[in-house]
Amino acid sequence: MNLLRRIHLRLARDLDLRAPHWASQLRRRWLYLRHPIVDLQIDPTAHIGPGFQLIAPYGGRLVVGPYAEFRRGTTIELGPEAEVVIGKRVIFTNTALVQITTRLEIGDGVGLAQGTTIYDGRHGWDDPDKRWYEQPFVFRPIVIGEGAGANNKCTITASIGEGTIVAANSVVNRDLPANVMAGGIPARVLRRIGEPGATTDAGASAGAGVSGEA
Known part of the structure; x- marks a missing residue:
């Protein structure tokens, strides 16, 4: 497996320069080979960029819609019972991180910027x-609405309504309404x-403006 991984990485690196589409396809096929116990449904039109990692040693489910971009x-x-469903034309920009134990649903056309x-x-x-590390985890499913x-x-631990835009460096720990x-x-x-x-008065003192790559 290590030899196959080295070959895959070298081929993907070369293809990134000459044929990004085929590099993405190679990574997609590698994900299926590397994670046989994961329920993977990755649309062939989705773009899997350099350095993409799927960490799922105990299974889980990942569904990626058409023209999504990593x-x-x-x-x-x-996690072993996790389900992540990503809609069409969703964009994850550089170094995004997703860690799910329950369920995450991301609607069509969502943009998630760098970091x-x-x-x-x-x-x-x-x-x-009890110290924090002795206490049980608290989980809740997350939905990020279309657009x-x-x-x-941004750090997101709660749901975001359709069409809502979140400023850079924000922490979403309570559900946000749509639009x-x-x-x-x-x-x-x-x-x-x-x-x-x-x-709003709260917004005037929030200290964050909308900026950066969406």
């Missing part, structure tokens, strides 16, 4: 008699899309 260095990690991370679980910390976007280095601009730590609604200049 740019350089995207990593997806699945964005998505987690469906966290350590508990409510018991004062939503998260700018550079709003949001930002901050934690992310708050700044204004509704289509209402120029309208800003």
Whole structure:
């Protein structure tokens, strides 16, 4: 397997320069070979960029729709019962990280910018008699609605409504409604899309603007 991996990496590296489409196809086929116990359904039109990693030693399910795009260095990690469903024309830009134990659904046309991370679980910390590493994980499924976007280095642990845009460096730890601009730590609604200049008091002090690659 190590020899096959070295051959695959060299071929993919050469093809990236000459024929990116075929490099993507080679990576796609390698994923099926490398992860026989994972329920993989990757549309042939999806682009698998250099450095893509799937970490799923105990199974899980990954569905990738038409024309989805994983740019350089995207990593997806699945628990044994995890299900990740990615719609068509979803874009993961460089070094995005996804770690799912329950379920993640990403609607069509979503953009996730450089360094964005998505987690469906966290350590508990409510018991004062136990350290955080002694407490059980808390999980919840995540849905990112159609046409939503998260700018550079967002951390997402909750759902995002359709068409909502999240500012760079924000932490989404509570569900966001559809069709709003949001930002901050934690992310708050700044204004509704289509209402120029309208800003909530919380948004005015959130300290994050929409910037970066979507």
